[in-house]
Amino acid sequence: MKIHIKNGRVIDPASGRDETADIYIVAGKIVAVGNGPASFHAIRTVDASGLIVCPGLIDLSARLREPGYEYRATLESEMAAAVAGGVTSLACPPDTDPPLDEPGLVEMLKHRARSLNLAHVYPRGALTVGLKGTTLTEMGELADAGCIAFSQSNTNIEDTQVLLRALQYAATFGHAVWLQPSDYHLARGGVAHEGEVATRLGLTGIPVLAETVAIATLLQLVAVTGARLHLPRISSAAGLHLVAQAKRDGLPVSCDISINHLHLCDNDIGYFNANCRMDPPLRSASDRDALSRGLAAGIVDALCSDHTPVDDDAKQLPFGEAESGATGLELLLPLTLAWARRARIPLVQALARVTSDAARIMGIDAGTLAAGVAADICIFDPDEAYRVTRESLRSQGKNTPFLGLEVVGRTRYTLVSGQIVFDRGSRQARPAAARS
Amino acid sequence: MTRNPQLNRHGELQHLLTIDGLPRNILERILDTAAPFTEVAEREVKKLPLLRGKSVFNLFFENSTRTRTTFEIAAKRLSADVINLNIATSSASKGESLLDTVDNLCAMQADMFIVRHASSGAPYLIAQHLAAQKREHIHVINAGDGRHAHPTQGLLDMYTIRHYKGAFNNLSVAIVGDILHSRVARSQIHALTTLGVPDVRVVGPKTLLPADVQRMGVHVFHNMRAGIKDVDVVMMLRLQNERMQGSLLPSGQEFFKFYGLTEEKLALARPDAIVLHPGPMNRGIEIDSAVADGSQAVILPQVTFGIAVRMAVMSMLAAT
Numbered sequence: 001m002k003i004h005i006k007n008g009r010v011i012d013p014a015s016g017r018d019e020t021a022d023i024y025i026v027a028g029k030i031v032a033v034g035n036g037p038a039s040f041h042a043i044r045t046v047d048a049s050g051l052i053v054c055p056g057l058i059d060l061s062a063r064l065r066e067p068g069y070e071y072r073a074t075l076e077s078e079m080a081a082a083v084a085g086g087v088t089s090l091a092c093p094p095d096t097d098p099p100l101d102e103p104g105l106v107e108m109l110k111h112r113a114r115s116l117n118l119a120h121v122y123p124r125g126a127l128t129v130g131l132k133g134t135t136l137t138e139m140g141e142l143a144d145a146g147c148i149a150f151s152q153s154n155t156n157i158e159d160t161q162v163l164l165r166a167l168q169y170a171a172t173f174g175h176a177v178w179l180q181p182s183d184y185h186l187a188r189g190g191v192a193h194e195g196e197v198a199t200r201l202g203l204t205g206i207p208v209l210a211e212t213v214a215i216a217t218l219l220q221l222v223a224v225t226g227a228r229l230h231l232p233r234i235s236s237a238a239g240l241h242l243v244a245q246a247k248r249d250g251l252p253v254s255c256d257i258s259i260n261h262l263h264l265c266d267n268d269i270g271y272f273n274a275n276c277r278m279d280p281p282l283r284s285a286s287d288r289d290a291l292s293r294g295l296a297a298g299i300v301d302a303l304c305s306d307h308t309p310v311d312d313d314a315k316q317l318p319f320g321e322a323e324s325g326a327t328g329l330e331l332l333l334p335l336t337l338a339w340a341r342r343a344r345i346p347l348v349q350a351l352a353r354v355t356s357d358a359a360r361i362m363g364i365d366a367g368t369l370a371a372g373v374a375a376d377i378c379i380f381d382p383d384e385a386y387r388v389t390r391e392s393l394r395s396q397g398k399n400t401p402f403l404g405l406e407v408v409g410r411t412r413y414t415l416v417s418g419q420i421v422f423d424r425g426s427r428q429a430r431p432a433a434a435r436s
Numbered sequence: 437m438t439r440n441p442q443l444n445r446h447g448e449l450q451h452l453l454t455i456d457g458l459p460r461n462i463l464e465r466i467l468d469t470a471a472p473f474t475e476v477a478e479r480e481v482k483k484l485p486l487l488r489g490k491s492v493f494n495l496f497f498e499n500s501t502r503t504r505t506t507f508e509i510a511a512k513r514l515s516a517d518v519i520n521l522n523i524a525t526s527s528a529s530k531g532e533s534l535l536d537t538v539d540n541l542c543a544m545q546a547d548m549f550i551v552r553h554a555s556s557g558a559p560y561l562i563a564q565h566l567a568a569q570k571r572e573h574i575h576v577i578n579a580g581d582g583r584h585a586h587p588t589q590g591l592l593d594m595y596t597i598r599h600y601k602g603a604f605n606n607l608s609v610a611i612v613g614d615i616l617h618s619r620v621a622r623s624q625i626h627a628l629t630t631l632g633v634p635d636v637r638v639v640g641p642k643t644l645l646p647a648d649v650q651r652m653g654v655h656v657f658h659n660m661r662a663g664i665k666d667v668d669v670v671m672m673l674r675l676q677n678e679r680m681q682g683s684l685l686p687s688g689q690e691f692f693k694f695y696g697l698t699e700e701k702l703a704l705a706r707p708d709a710i711v712l713h714p715g716p717m718n719r720g721i722e723i724d725s726a727v728a729d730g731s732q733a734v735i736l737p738q739v740t741f742g743i744a745v746r747m748a749v750m751s752m753l754a755a756t
Contacts, residue, residue: 199646200456202556202584202619207647271441271564272557316535316565318555320582 008048013352014368025375028418055367056088056376058358062307068097073309073396079118081395083422085330086378086411094126095153101126101137103145110146122148133157151178158184167227178230181214191320193281197266211239219246231255235280237290244299257291258306259335274315274322275401302358305332309397327397334407375418384410448756451563451576454585455626470748486751487516490547494520497553507550510746548575556582575753590623592742608635610664613673614644620714629653639663643684667705672713688721698724710734
């Protein structure tokens with residue numbers, strides 16, 4: 001199918017392009033940006049006047065809940081949420097039931113995702129069998145089945161000897177390892193950032209030390225093993241400081257943060273708002289500000305949604321008993337734009353964190369609008385304002401601390417491999433009020 | 437952040453969930469309201485009709501005898517019908533969920549819930565649920581939630597201090613022991629600082645003090661002798677059995693050595709200092725029997741005043 005996207009403001013962070021231009025698509029691939037091929041007869045022309053055309057967003061962490069947690073979400077609901085949010089590729093963690101520790105499970109998931117023909121799904125395999133932290137998985141088989149990296153999701157490898165061997169083995173074959181840094185024992189029993197808010201509310205604290213001790217251990221192991229390590233969900237200034245130092249030392253490490261930790265802090269828990277229960281916990285305002293600066297400077301490589309659909313029954317509980325996590329796939333774009341406005345970051349730089357930088361960490365050939373690549377494209381209205389409500393979310397997960405917030409910037413079209421998989425139709429919401 | 441859920445649109449007390457954030461005049465009004473109720477107990481007929489026809493549900497998800505009993509007495513003295521429910525399970529995964537239980541009791545025409553729960557914030561969840569269900573006429577009193585708050589205990593302590601000391605604005609008060617796990621300590625700190633006590637101290641080992649506790653407006657001491665020097669009020673806390681061994685403390689004996697209140701240590705406080713304890717006491721762990729039974733202890737008056745303070749809170753809520 002030949003598609004012509006005309007008159008849009010094309011922002012391609014990978015090349016630094018930010019100008020009004022046309023994009024030409026043939027057989028699922030971008031064939032030209034700017035001047036089109038001679039005698040191009042488009043089957044479909046998309047008028048992107050007043051809209052921004054950027055690479056489809058790449059989300060480093062989105063839980064799809066299949067297999068095992070279909071009562072929380074299904075591939076159908078979450079893939080629809082992804083493309084409605086302009087997300088065209090996503091990495092899902094292995095914490096399904098059963099966990100993604102066998103090639104058959106990974107193949108089934110990839111097959112199910114492909115059959116929906118929406119966003120591309122890149123599973124992360126379990127690093128240890130059953131995520132139990134004792135026995136290594138068949139990483140070679142899992143990689144062949146389509147796993148782009150290996151992780152423990154939110155669980156730990158408590159035994160440091162197993163951790164060392166897991167990194168050694170992964171490094172042998174060049175597999176990337178993603179480990180969320182949290183010392184099991186220091187975080188044990190905690191439900192909120194250890195600090196003034198948790199003290200006032202009588203919530204058991206998770207000290208920043210739980211993150212820094214884990215990072216320090218992992219960095220020592222990386223220095224010896226040479227494993228490629230990605231640290232998802234950094235939450236503290238002190239943790240980020242350690243990562244920055246490691247990068248200066250030339251270690252092969254990268255890290256990301258979530259939209260929740262970029263915009264919120266422990267004060268937002270307010271009167272025990274269980275939607276602010278996160279793993280890792282929302283930390284202090286100064287931590288949040290340090291994460292924002294780190295993301296602008298590129299010390300934080302990427303921003304992700306950490307999309308975690310949680311059903312109401314698991315959220316309508318006292319704070320400490322409620323399950324962690326929030327829905328996010330449809331908020332990644334507007335909250336990236338909100339960050340760019342607040343931190344005065346050029347859009348081309350802000351969008352890099354959810355496109356080209358994320359693609360680099362996942363090791364996939366995506367996240368750019370260069371000629372010759374698959375046409376995964378997000379076309380959004382940068383001025384459309386709307387309120388985040390349960391009804392506005394396509395995800396089956398309706399719980400997010402951003403409910404009720406008015407956000408600016410909304411996907412109009414999403415293309416995956418040159419097919420328009422999402423079309424919101426004409427603009428219906430009221431226009432943005434005075435924008436800052 | 438949403439509106440303080442325990443105040444209604446007119447700034448009146450709708451629920452009593454915590455002392456944190458309550459204005460001073462409300463605290464003083466509760467203490468003033470409690471004063472005449474202490475006399476009710478002296479009468480031959482210990483009853484007032486203020487809650488006649490109202491149903492008060494004691495909703496205890498955590499075991500308690502003393503607090504439940506004092507709430508029950510307080511409600512009965514106000515002529516309420518009292519229903520005790522002991523749901524001694526904190527696990528939401530088993531059986532009925534907390535909010536399902538609440539919905540069922542609402543269907544039984546409850547007027548007031550007295551809630552104790554092992555999880556911090558559980559009474560907030562109930563209050564928010566009632567608001568979402570447009571059941572604002574049902575009041576919630578927090579009778580202790582996790583480590584968060586035990587506001588009626590904090591208030592009865594204030595009543596006791598005012599009874600013996602007259603005013604708050606010239607006092608030094610030390611709270612001693614396991615601050616980390618104590619909802620009582622948090623409510624005491626908020627009450628003392630709100631009522632204008634200029635010198636509030638917390639005393640304990642680093643393992644039993646919560647992070648950034650000084651941000652609550654208290655001075656932190658690890659040495660008890662320094663911590664109770666010249667204070668007017670010593671407020672001891674109960675040390676739970678399960679904290680006495682393990683990584684928080686080596687033993688109850690060692691705790692007593694450093695933080696137990698003995699006559700010798702109490703001599704460092706002002707000669708007219710009073711000693712409070714929320715009960716039940718561990719004699720020989722946090723307090724020596726000679727002090728507990730001594731002339732400076734006001735531990736039994738605390739219990740008596742507690743009934744009057746709970747009557748005051750219930751009657752004020754019922755009038756809202």
